[in-house]
Amino acid sequence: MPLIRNLTILLVFQLIGETGVHLLAIPVPGPVLGMLLLLVALIVRRGPSKGLDEAAGGLLGHLSLLFVPAGVGIMVHVSRIGDEWLAISLTLLLSTVLTMAVTAWSMQGMKRLMAARGRGHD
Amino acid sequence: MTEAAHDTLWVYLSASPLLGLTVTLLAYIAAYRLYEAVGKRAIVHPVLVAVAALIGFLHLTDISYERYFEGAQFVHFLLGPATVALAVPLYHQLGKLRRLWAPIVVATLVGVTIGTLSSVGIALLLGADLQTQLSLAPKSVTAPVAMGISEKIGGLPSLTAVLVVVTGILGAVLGSLLFGLLRIRDEDVRGIAMGITAHGIGTARAFQMSRDTGAFSGLAMALSALSSAVVVPMLIHLLGIG
Numbered sequence: 545m546p547l548i549r550n551l552t553i554l555l556v557f558q559l560i561g562e563t564g565v566h567l568l569a570i571p572v573p574g575p576v577l578g579m580l581l582l583l584v585a586l587i588v589r590r591g592p593s594k595g596l597d598e599a600a601g602g603l604l605g606h607l608s609l610l611f612v613p614a615g616v617g618i619m620v621h622v623s624r625i626g627d628e629w630l631a632i633s634l635t636l637l638l639s640t641v642l643t644m645a646v647t648a649w650s651m652q653g654m655k656r657l658m659a660a661r662g663r664g665h666d
Numbered sequence: 667m668t669e670a671a672h673d674t675l676w677v678y679l680s681a682s683p684l685l686g687l688t689v690t691l692l693a694y695i696a697a698y699r700l701y702e703a704v705g706k707r708a709i710v711h712p713v714l715v716a717v718a719a720l721i722g723f724l725h726l727t728d729i730s731y732e733r734y735f736e737g738a739q740f741v742h743f744l745l746g747p748a749t750v751a752l753a754v755p756l757y758h759q760l761g762k763l764r765r766l767w768a769p770i771v772v773a774t775l776v777g778v779t780i781g782t783l784s785s786v787g788i789a790l791l792l793g794a795d796l797q798t799q800l801s802l803a804p805k806s807v808t809a810p811v812a813m814g815i816s817e818k819i820g821g822l823p824s825l826t827a828v829l830v831v832v833t834g835i836l837g838a839v840l841g842s843l844l845f846g847l848l849r850i851r852d853e854d855v856r857g858i859a860m861g862i863t864a865h866g867i868g869t870a871r872a873f874q875m876s877r878d879t880g881a882f883s884g885l886a887m888a889l890s891a892l893s894s895a896v897v898v899p900m901l902i903h904l905l906g907i908g
Contacts, residue, residue, distance in 0.1 A: 573749070573811060579753045591757065600752075608713045610744050610809070617823075634788065635794065636805065650773045654772045
């Protein structure tokens, strides 16, 4: 029963999320709103039950399995990728390196800024 | 059994959702075993191997993607509840978020913006089609959310799913090299950069670097999912291409 109950909790929050996004016409996928609402619920309740913790862990532990069916859908786009493979590969490579570097620099910069300010207050 | 009976059995099985679902799980289990056998090298990531094996299988058996998906949709459906479930690890990281919230929030917003603009911009410069550019835009976001964004802005969710996996693998493979070159040593900085760029696949790699690096990466992945859902469609709207 715990497995069913905790899967149901996740589905209920997803359903509320989907409904909310639809009714309020906000540009966010329903499950993301569901995640946010569940987070609020967890803060209010001071943490997940052991069962919910395990159910979430089980689902997220093999997250990669869940995008296999969509990944196989690439076979429908074979001609697009054939035509654009060079542009796609270069974009992925350059943008990944750039994103990682800029994210690291901005986090590092902010930390230094805050440390400098902290010293200024002493 | 006679050959005719074999044929009837095959016609029955290939039309049933049972086949699509079962081969998906079998392919993933086999791919995961291989991944473990070679010491979890990101280059043989189980998603890539399973997808390649399944495409081969569908070609050999002449089963269409639509028919395969009738079975595989039961796995695909779980992406929604899995996204909701991200709230649980996020809750566990809240303590870390409180201490470093300003640098983390700034880095997340900067990272999501650069990730989106650079992928659309570079793809545009290299002459990729508009729908390809839009499918590339959420490539650093965890798959279930990325596919939702892609659908919303007019990309191809299934193309996005594959681009997300490849991005995750690139980030996981290049991460340590890049951090070494840039002399980034702080575990929190490494973790945040990994999670923003390479979502769950990067997070798995970050956990191999250290437990704290992994925890920060998981936090960044969830924050990126949350903010990207708003920021990516907004940027696309501002660019006027959505």
